[in-house]
Amino acid sequence: MDPCKLTISQLRTAYKAGELTPKDAVQSLAAAIEAKDGDLGGYLSHDLDSALAEAETADPSLPLGGVPIAIKDLINVKGQPCSCASKILAGKYTSPYDATVITRLREAGAIPFGRTNMDEFAMGSSNENSGIQPAKNPWDPTRIPGGSSGGSALVVAADTAIAALGSDTGGSIRQPASHCGCVGLKPTYGRVSRYGLVAFASSLDQIGPITKTVKDSALLLRAIAGHDRFDSTSVNQEVPNYLSGLTGDVKGLKIGLPKEYFAEGLDAGVRQAVEKAIAQLEAAGAETVEISLPHTEYALAVYYIIAPAEASANLARFDGVRYGHRAENPTDLLDHYRRSREEGFGDEVKRRIILGTYVLSSGYHDAYYVQAQKVRTRIREDFTEAFKKVDVIASPVCPTPAFKIGDRSDDPLQMYLADIYTLAANLSGVCGISVPCGLVNTEGTPLPVGLQLLGKAFGEGDILRAAHAYEQAVNWRDLIY
Amino acid sequence: MTKTRYLVSIGLEVHVQLKTESKMFCACPVQFGEPPNSLTCPVCLGLPGSLPVLNRGAIEKTIQAGMMLGCETPPLVKWDRKNYFYPDMPKNYQISQFDLPLCLGGGVPLYELAYPKDAQKDIAHPGKVVTLTRIHLEEDVAKSTHHESFSTIDFNRAGTPLMEIVSEPEIETPEEAVAYLNSLRQILVYGGLSDADMEKGQMRCDVNVSVRPDGQTELGSKIELKNLNSVSGVRRALAYEIERQIEAVENGEKLIQSTRRWDDDLGETFLMRTKEEAHDYRYFPDPDLLPVQTEDMVAKMRSTVPELPHEKRARFVEAYGVSDYDASVLASEQALADYYEKAANGAKDTKKVANWVINNLLSALNDASLTIQDCPVAPEKLRDLINLVESGQVNNNQAKEVFTLLFESPDKSPAAIAKERGFEPADDSEVEGFCDQVIADNPDKVAEIQAGNDKLINWLTGQVMKASKGKANPKAVGDILKAKIGG
Numbered sequence: 001m002d003p004c005k006l007t008i009s010q011l012r013t014a015y016k017a018g019e020l021t022p023k024d025a026v027q028s029l030a031a032a033i034e035a036k037d038g039d040l041g042g043y044l045s046h047d048l049d050s051a052l053a054e055a056e057t058a059d060p061s062l063p064l065g066g067v068p069i070a071i072k073d074l075i076n077v078k079g080q081p082c083s084c085a086s087k088i089l090a091g092k093y094t095s096p097y098d099a100t101v102i103t104r105l106r107e108a109g110a111i112p113f114g115r116t117n118m119d120e121f122a123m124g125s126s127n128e129n130s131g132i133q134p135a136k137n138p139w140d141p142t143r144i145p146g147g148s149s150g151g152s153a154l155v156v157a158a159d160t161a162i163a164a165l166g167s168d169t170g171g172s173i174r175q176p177a178s179h180c181g182c183v184g185l186k187p188t189y190g191r192v193s194r195y196g197l198v199a200f201a202s203s204l205d206q207i208g209p210i211t212k213t214v215k216d217s218a219l220l221l222r223a224i225a226g227h228d229r230f231d232s233t234s235v236n237q238e239v240p241n242y243l244s245g246l247t248g249d250v251k252g253l254k255i256g257l258p259k260e261y262f263a264e265g266l267d268a269g270v271r272q273a274v275e276k277a278i279a280q281l282e283a284a285g286a287e288t289v290e291i292s293l294p295h296t297e298y299a300l301a302v303y304y305i306i307a308p309a310e311a312s313a314n315l316a317r318f319d320g321v322r323y324g325h326r327a328e329n330p331t332d333l334l335d336h337y338r339r340s341r342e343e344g345f346g347d348e349v350k351r352r353i354i355l356g357t358y359v360l361s362s363g364y365h366d367a368y369y370v371q372a373q374k375v376r377t378r379i380r381e382d383f384t385e386a387f388k389k390v391d392v393i394a395s396p397v398c399p400t401p402a403f404k405i406g407d408r409s410d411d412p413l414q415m416y417l418a419d420i421y422t423l424a425a426n427l428s429g430v431c432g433i434s435v436p437c438g439l440v441n442t443e444g445t446p447l448p449v450g451l452q453l454l455g456k457a458f459g460e461g462d463i464l465r466a467a468h469a470y471e472q473a474v475n476w477r478d479l480i481y
Numbered sequence: 482m483t484k485t486r487y488l489v490s491i492g493l494e495v496h497v498q499l500k501t502e503s504k505m506f507c508a509c510p511v512q513f514g515e516p517p518n519s520l521t522c523p524v525c526l527g528l529p530g531s532l533p534v535l536n537r538g539a540i541e542k543t544i545q546a547g548m549m550l551g552c553e554t555p556p557l558v559k560w561d562r563k564n565y566f567y568p569d570m571p572k573n574y575q576i577s578q579f580d581l582p583l584c585l586g587g588g589v590p591l592y593e594l595a596y597p598k599d600a601q602k603d604i605a606h607p608g609k610v611v612t613l614t615r616i617h618l619e620e621d622v623a624k625s626t627h628h629e630s631f632s633t634i635d636f637n638r639a640g641t642p643l644m645e646i647v648s649e650p651e652i653e654t655p656e657e658a659v660a661y662l663n664s665l666r667q668i669l670v671y672g673g674l675s676d677a678d679m680e681k682g683q684m685r686c687d688v689n690v691s692v693r694p695d696g697q698t699e700l701g702s703k704i705e706l707k708n709l710n711s712v713s714g715v716r717r718a719l720a721y722e723i724e725r726q727i728e729a730v731e732n733g734e735k736l737i738q739s740t741r742r743w744d745d746d747l748g749e750t751f752l753m754r755t756k757e758e759a760h761d762y763r764y765f766p767d768p769d770l771l772p773v774q775t776e777d778m779v780a781k782m783r784s785t786v787p788e789l790p791h792e793k794r795a796r797f798v799e800a801y802g803v804s805d806y807d808a809s810v811l812a813s814e815q816a817l818a819d820y821y822e823k824a825a826n827g828a829k830d831t832k833k834v835a836n837w838v839i840n841n842l843l844s845a846l847n848d849a850s851l852t853i854q855d856c857p858v859a860p861e862k863l864r865d866l867i868n869l870v871e872s873g874q875v876n877n878n879q880a881k882e883v884f885t886l887l888f889e890s891p892d893k894s895p896a897a898i899a900k901e902r903g904f905e906p907a908d909d910s911e912v913e914g915f916c917d918q919v920i921a922d923n924p925d926k927v928a929e930i931q932a933g934n935d936k937l938i939n940w941l942t943g944q945v946m947k948a949s950k951g952k953a954n955p956k957a958v959g960d961i962l963k964a965k966i967g968g
Contacts, residue, residue: 074529075530076529084529097523097528097531195530196531198529198530199530199769202767202768230532232769232771233768233769233771310768313562313564313572313765316564316572316574317527317571317572317573319566321568321634322526322527322571333568360764361763362761362763
């Protein structure tokens with residue numbers, strides 16, 4: 001039995017049956033990383049010794065006892081590097097503390113193992129913005145794995161991880177999960193503590209699981225969710241037992257189909273796969289109804305004002321004074337700041353810092369930032385209205401399957417369109433899941449695509465139930481479009 | 482040629498460290514004198530991934546400060562990020578309050594004793610109250626120390642709750658600025674909100690000052706002064722800057738909005754930057770912190786607002802019959818006022834108690850380099866001593882001696898010390914004998930008294946006191962003499 005190919009639940013069963021030990025799992029993963037990851041670039045680092053030490057004392061009776069979990073390289077794990085795939089931190093920073101999600105994973109018995117590649121500071125949709133190394137899609141290594149949690153998605157897809165944590169600011173969990181054929185869940189804003197997650201856009205960021213199955217997603221979410229007194233934006237609301245809701249039954253579930261999400265620009269194969277998946281849910285007893293999210297067309301613009309504005313302040317701390325990259329022989333303080341940041345940050349990060357600084361500047365602040373906040377409220381109201389009528393909203397995750405590495409790197413705007421269906425969930429704070437719904441033949445290569453199910457605030461139970469029912473009803477690897 | 486008169490407008494921005502257990506956004510303790518960077522955590526070091534959590538105690542204390550200064554607290558307040566790069570600011574943005582601060586309006590009453598000593602006789606606007614614009618709550622920055630070729634930073638101070646108290650430009654002289662700072666400090670110390678010691682950096686202030694010719698309504702160009710590290714420094718810097726600005730205007734120079742640095746050693750201000758070079762702080766609401774509804778906290782703090790110095794002063798005049806000046810001195814410090822009230826409780830003459838506290842007690846404390854908090858003599862014992870004088874057990878001079886001994890041996894009772902020293906009232910019959918003797922020896926004085934010159938009674942009393950070697954009670958002697966001469 002190769003532990004790498006197992007899901008969390010399968011691994012736990014194997015532990016309980018005495019067929020495998022946590023040490024076996026860690027060692028097998030290390031071997032798999034050694035064998036496969038050099039080409040795929042999913043991991044930035046891993047600490048085998050500390051993982052083996054934790055495996056020795058792991059308690060398999062706990063909900064995630066002895067299960068290794070790969071961690072996106074912007075979530076702090078004490079004693080481990082946390083580079084955010086940026087030259088400004090790589091090799092120059094070791095976390096002195098555990099993020100709250102890591103504390104919770106440890107309490108559930110899990111072993112944080114491996115730091116996954118990503119777009120630098122989570123800024124990107126293809127992982128091409130990693131400041132450390134390229135990441136490739138296991139289905140076709142000439143293609144992007146998606147981003148920004150590209151590493152987390154590809155290691156799960158390539159069986160070099162059992163499951164992973166990513167973060168989602170505009171689609172950064174759902175989109176790479178869709179491109180790699182994994183399940184990716186972005187929780188409701190406030191469901192999971194952000195303490196210890198290096199912030200990109202604080203009002204949009206959420207940590208969530210990337211897994212092989214919906215059940216694993218439910219398991220992992222249950223372990224990390226819940227109120228945290230170290231994060232004022234985390235909400236004090238009980239965490240339901242998501243697993244008990246995975247009945248396979250969607251009878252009477254009302255699914256909204258936003259007409260704006262099935263308009264032009266959507267790849268024909270992706271459309272076919274998603275429509276077929278929705279039909280499958282209907283056949284299982286769900287009702288579908290067309291809905292409208294009228295402010296959809298503004299979401300991209302609003303996102304690219306608010307996210308960079310927050311990022312421009314969040315990334316100000318990387319100045320080489322206390323940690324991270326520091327320019328040599330600065331002539332004065334300004335030169336120190338200027339060169340340390342110029343040398344440390346990549347182009348996309350610089351682009352967004354400049355964008356954010358601009359929209360907050362005196363004279364432009366009201367026209368951009370304030371206006372964007374007003375439109376954001378409208379977008380949120382769209383979802384509030386929609387969820388009065390339906391339980392979940394179904395749509396594609398991404399307009400196209402994974403594109404070729406290098407295809408869009410010269411055109412930021414084209415790149416930003418990759419998140420067109422995902423970022424409204426972050427702006428409105430609702431939850432969303434991407435579940436694989438088939439393969440689309442693209443230039444001769446079958447590439448996975450995902451179905452996105454959005455749920456109301458704290459409606460993770462609804463989207464997990466619907467995604468699980470769909471997953472159980474089909475074998476998505478056999479659905480080729 | 483008549484000389485142009487100039488009007489001066491001064492506004493103050495005062496930063497005050499709040500006396501809280503923990504920092505503004507983390508659980509690190511607020512303490513001074515600990516080893517550098519020992520009171521830090523990921524939050525106050527601004528490490529990647531850390532998040533701030535509001536300190537409710539600091540919000541409540543700021544609301545209380547606002548209540549003591551007559552401010553309004555809006556029902557909803559929020560915190561914003563103020564963006565600028567500086568090594569003492571670990572996140573390179575400061576969490577502050579921009580458009581929804583904790584306190585609006587209010588004012589600082591300028592107390593007479595808060596003016597510089599040499600200016601107290603000539604106060605232009607007695608009872609002046611300087612209007613406040615706002616008070617907001619933010620985090621303090623770290624402390625930088627600059628060495629010859631490098632600088633060091635101590636983050637122990639980073640994240641200490643800091644109130645910024647902003648006044649309207651209603652202050653007209655350097656002396657009023659001094660009175661403003663001292664009065665403000667007195668009120669904040671009264672509330673137990675801060676020690677507000679400028680020399681210790683617990684209270685820091687920037688001032689802005691402009692001049693304009695009398696008759697002009699529009700304010701002159703606002704010039705901000707920085708690096709003012711003491712109250713006396715504020716006074717000297719303002720005096721210098723006002724003179725400099727007037728001279729510049731007289732020379733036909735056009736003043737421009739700018740920031741200048743005060744050099745305390747040279748006694749001059751130097752240009753730092755002009756308006757064009759001013760920071761754009763790019764404020765926006767901190768997405769890590771939710772807006773706060775203040776209603777419950779306002780209701781809670783209302784019951785904790787202490788009596789203000791000027792309210793206490795008025796009550797002392799009313800309740801204890803002391804003079805305005807004595808009441809001001811006694812009310813100048815909460816601990817002193819408390820001491821006085823304890824000593825006056827059960828005293829036969831509360832005015833005498835005030836005299837004793839202000840003259841004898843304070844100078845004894847001063848000589849011993851002690852504060853009222855460390856006063857060895859319990860207020861009840863001081864009252865007992867003064868009551869001994871009132872009841873004629875000891876006279877004034879003896880009481881002073883008892884006080885000196887009491888200061889050294891505070892466990893003893895004043896009566897016991899008086900007894901040890903042999904201070905007992907003279908025997909009644911003996912005193913009467915002295916009185917008869919003095920009357921007999923001074924028939925001419927007695928005749929004058931009988932003719933209506935009452936004042937000579939005091940002279941005769943003095944003779945009796947001398948004869949009794951100071952042991953007699955002068956009041957009793959006076960009564961006996963009056964009875965004998967009048968009868």
